[in-house]
Amino acid sequence: MKILFASPEAVPYAKTGGLADVSGALPRALAQMGHEVRLLLPKYRAIDEKRFPAVRTGMVLKVPISQKVIPCEVYALDPSPRLRVLLLRQDSYYDREQLYGTPSGDFEDNAERFIFFSRAVVEAALELNPDILHCNDWQTGLIPVYLKTLYRWSPALARAASVFTIHNIGYQGLFWHYDMHLTNLGWDLFTPRALEYYGKLNLLKGGIVFSDAVTTVSRKYMEEVQTPEYGAGLDGVLRDRKADLYGILNGVDYEEWSPAKDRFIKEKYDSSDLSGKKACKADLQQEFYLKVDPQIPLIGMISRLTDQKGFDILAPIIEPLLDLGVQFILLGTGEEEYHLLFQKIGQKYPHRAGIRIAFDNTLAHKIEAGADMFLMPSLYEPCGLNQIYSLKYGTVPVVRATGGLDDTIQDYNPLSGEGTGFKFKEYSSSSLLEAVKRALQVYPNRTAWEKLMIRGMAEDFSWAHSAGEYIRVYEKTLAKKRTAKTEP
Ligand code: ADP
Numbered sequence: 001m002k003i004l005f006a007s008p009e010a011v012p013y014a015k016t017g018g019l020a021d022v023s024g025a026l027p028r029a030l031a032q033m034g035h036e037v038r039l040l041l042p043k044y045r046a047i048d049e050k051r052f053p054a055v056r057t058g059m060v061l062k063v064p065i066s067q068k069v070i071p072c073e074v075y076a077l078d079p080s081p082r083l084r085v086l087l088l089r090q091d092s093y094y095d096r097e098q099l100y101g102t103p104s105g106d107f108e109d110n111a112e113r114f115i116f117f118s119r120a121v122v123e124a125a126l127e128l129n130p131d132i133l134h135c136n137d138w139q140t141g142l143i144p145v146y147l148k149t150l151y152r153w154s155p156a157l158a159r160a161a162s163v164f165t166i167h168n169i170g171y172q173g174l175f176w177h178y179d180m181h182l183t184n185l186g187w188d189l190f191t192p193r194a195l196e197y198y199g200k201l202n203l204l205k206g207g208i209v210f211s212d213a214v215t216t217v218s219r220k221y222m223e224e225v226q227t228p229e230y231g232a233g234l235d236g237v238l239r240d241r242k243a244d245l246y247g248i249l250n251g252v253d254y255e256e257w258s259p260a261k262d263r264f265i266k267e268k269y270d271s272s273d274l275s276g277k278k279a280c281k282a283d284l285q286q287e288f289y290l291k292v293d294p295q296i297p298l299i300g301m302i303s304r305l306t307d308q309k310g311f312d313i314l315a316p317i318i319e320p321l322l323d324l325g326v327q328f329i330l331l332g333t334g335e336e337e338y339h340l341l342f343q344k345i346g347q348k349y350p351h352r353a354g355i356r357i358a359f360d361n362t363l364a365h366k367i368e369a370g371a372d373m374f375l376m377p378s379l380y381e382p383c384g385l386n387q388i389y390s391l392k393y394g395t396v397p398v399v400r401a402t403g404g405l406d407d408t409i410q411d412y413n414p415l416s417g418e419g420t421g422f423k424f425k426e427y428s429s430s431s432l433l434e435a436v437k438r439a440l441q442v443y444p445n446r447t448a449w450e451k452l453m454i455r456g457m458a459e460d461f462s463w464a465h466s467a468g469e470y471i472r473v474y475e476k477t478l479a480k481k482r483t484a485k486t487e488p
Helices: 018-032 110-128 142-148 177-183 203-210 219-224 235-240 275-287 311-322 336-348 361-370 386-392 403-408 429-442 446-458 463-486
Strands: 002-006 036-042 055-065 068-080 083-089 132-136 161-166 174-176 200-202 213-216 245-247 298-305 327-334 353-356 373-376 396-400 422-424
Touching (some): 002 110, 018 068, 018 463, 055 110, 142 203, 200 203, 203 235, 275 298, 311 336, 327 336, 373 386, 373 429, 386 403, 386 446, 396 429
Parallel strands (some): 036 083, 132 161
Antiparallel strands (some): 055 068, 174 200
């Protein structure tokens, strides 16, 4: 199968969050299964030219944006025989320090930057003849729209189907209606049944309405987004697509995230010998100037500092939590109010709390390896990757039962000894604290705790399984589309 995978970010080229992990690993897994995959990304300044020397393909696309036609030069990298990474270059849009904006706000021309990207992908598809165009998040939302409208009669794309994956419905690419002219689509599409959302242009909604199939990144999240509580205003639109809606749990890349292979950590280890984890814990305690003591339970967090990740329920109980006799380490960036709050906590409790306001991949690996528990009290979590990494590192997850957190973690049962972590349901500070207390009750019982760690380490969320599920969705969607076309 020929698969064109369009994403605004992918590891190891450019990353701001979990979408990049998925867009790096899934195309590779699909290529390993024998499919021919093209991964299309904007050519950002952040993509290190020395590490990834891309070459010109000679392909120059002419991309209409409103009254203008803007050129887009296509560069290529070949990381594996069946996987080609194509970088779409237009420096006026992508040669900037950040991907989407500065800490003080998104770039003002983000609508234009990603309308351009979506249209350029479709122009590239005319030459690449894919069977599947797999689009990801709002930045690619117009691709399915173009396929069903302006490019409907293009012979090269007539047999292609589009699959649209929602990685986080909280980010919809919502822009003022005046940006509609940049799309070159007719105003007849600016209706509540298509691209309009309460007077605004909604690019994510375009992807949901016009794609041939929609997927979300866990089964539970697929159910949740169809409810008003979690649908962020698009639950009705998703219920309308129920027949073509799938929940496929993200896999993780164990080449990158496994304590037996991790090149960033103090000492490698696996479930047959956990002594390396002790060395990693001591190293982490030192790194954050905490007391080096194997007995003190160490709780880690790596996260965007936003309400979605549960910081509004964590903030009121952070001091009572530290009073439970734990060490707490937080690595993250995000909203200013949380930067200030947690920096203050770090200053007030220098030997119990280690706070690093930064995006630091090496440190993320060290925290996964060195912590005893990993906290994810998310309000919602489409899939979540860190809890899955944590399982592999024997770092017991304490999570709220939502989305992918609920699908991947089984609550510990002290009677049967089953489970892989600690879950709480109600989104409240007291439930969160209760779950941490439950974990701390088990922690001193080394035999029970190690069994819990080892059970988590044995779990397997590798991409091979999830990639197979995507292939089944691609095949089903293509078959459905092709039979629909041949019907009178
Ligand atoms: P989301 O995409 O919602 O931010 P995920 O759990 O799906 O959350 O993925 C987050 C990814 O980004 C993980 O790989 C995590 O390790 C990484 N990450 C998040 N914040 C940081 C940070 N401050 N430093 C390093 N890595 C981070």
